[in-house]
Amino acid sequence: MGIPSIQPYFMPRKDELPNNRMSWTLDPERAVLLIHDMQQYFLDYYDNQASPVVELLTNIRQVRARCTARGIPVVYTMQPSEQTPEERGLLLEFWGPGLTARPHRHPIVNELAPGDTDTVLTKWRYSAFQRTDLLGLMRRWGRDQLIICGVYAHIGCMLTAGEAFMNDVQPFFVADATSDFTRNWHEMAMTYVAQRCGVVLSARDVLDALGEGRAPFDLERLRSEVAELLELSAAEIQDGDSLLDLGLDSIRLMTLVERLRNAGIEISFVDLAERATLGDWWELLSPRLPQAHRPRSQGEEMHGVRG
Template identity: 30%
Template sequence: MDITRENTALLVVDMQNSFTEPKGSMAAMGLPHEELRPAIAGCRTLIDAAHAAGVPVIYTRYIFQPGYADGGLVPNEIVPAIKEVGALAAGSWDAEICDELTPAEGDIVIDKSRPSSFYGTRLEPILTGLGVRSLVICGVTTNICVETTARDAGQRDYATHVISDATAEFDKARHDYALNGIGFIFGWVNTVDEVVRAWA
């Protein structure tokens, strides 16, 4: 399926200091944050292209309330290091969008406490209000929040395009595995250049 400007939104998933910065909480947990930084340039190009084409830009932020009451099993049981280092705490620098991708006036920011951008958020009502039926998805991490969001989008019959060179994962094998799964049944895998040409 072709990428179009009409009825399309750009979804920028979790490009936060926690994931991209050396002083962020993922680095503090010993995860290779530097593996995620290559997604920044691709996201920047897509955001600029969307603004120029009049395509709505929607950001998500993975954020936990004080005490991780909304965190569920992930910070409280499966990955307790998240809680130990205070990762992604509401109101913290760690939870903010990285400086290179600061939202512009008119961009939409949606907070979530689960990998999917749809679960327990305002995303779907906003997409409905904007008349969106096609999503271009970029951000991190490919195998967790991007893939979970893409699966949920595909199951809701959004034409879903995940951008291979504007997404990143801590481990390249998981990045590739996620893209293969998305492209097999949930949507399409595209490149930044393909999107820019479509929106030019």
């Protein structure tokens, strides 16, 4: 009885995702982001310094930031810290008392704390639609797509995707922004969703669908990328500001390096780690831009760096 201790495993890569039966496309005007049960209690069963949790937190944070920027509603589910045996029902037999045994671990993890405009729903069963107003909210908002992130992939996330489908809501299951007890359970959940009720995407797919990577890579795009990772507005980052003082850590820096490489810019973690400001980074990066990303007047762009 109860949740098992979860051993580290590698998060699925984009080239390891199952084939989707459907070719549905994410639309910012139709979508809602669901961050499912990302409470400290559920992450306590992992090694939070290892895969898949490191990638899980980074990817959810990126997806949430992009959804917020595009005006997509963000909904969290949280299981309550206090539940009577009647409220817990059959979950008590399967999993024991759950959060009621450790109510102090009830909050959403600090890295993903809900914002003032986000919606938080109390959740009582596996599916986020059961005994909540999620479907009603989506209908009032005129939205019929659900982006699903969180834990655990083969339990609440998968069953939420199934119930979304049964209510004519298109579910988009973000494979590397969900995690599970084991890699096998994770793969089972992905395969089921891809073949029976939704579309499985990577976090990068979601970012691309919501507007990532369409503009040339210039100083302002670099500023926007860094701002998203730091959960700030671009206007809050001046070229001479210390990015370390603004909250840059090694995980965010590794994520940025991967984004730059995806844009065709060859750079290493060490290259960026040795420099502390956006202006320094742009001075380093601009000569390495692929031709397709070079600004028309790169000299002017360089001289326009704000100190």
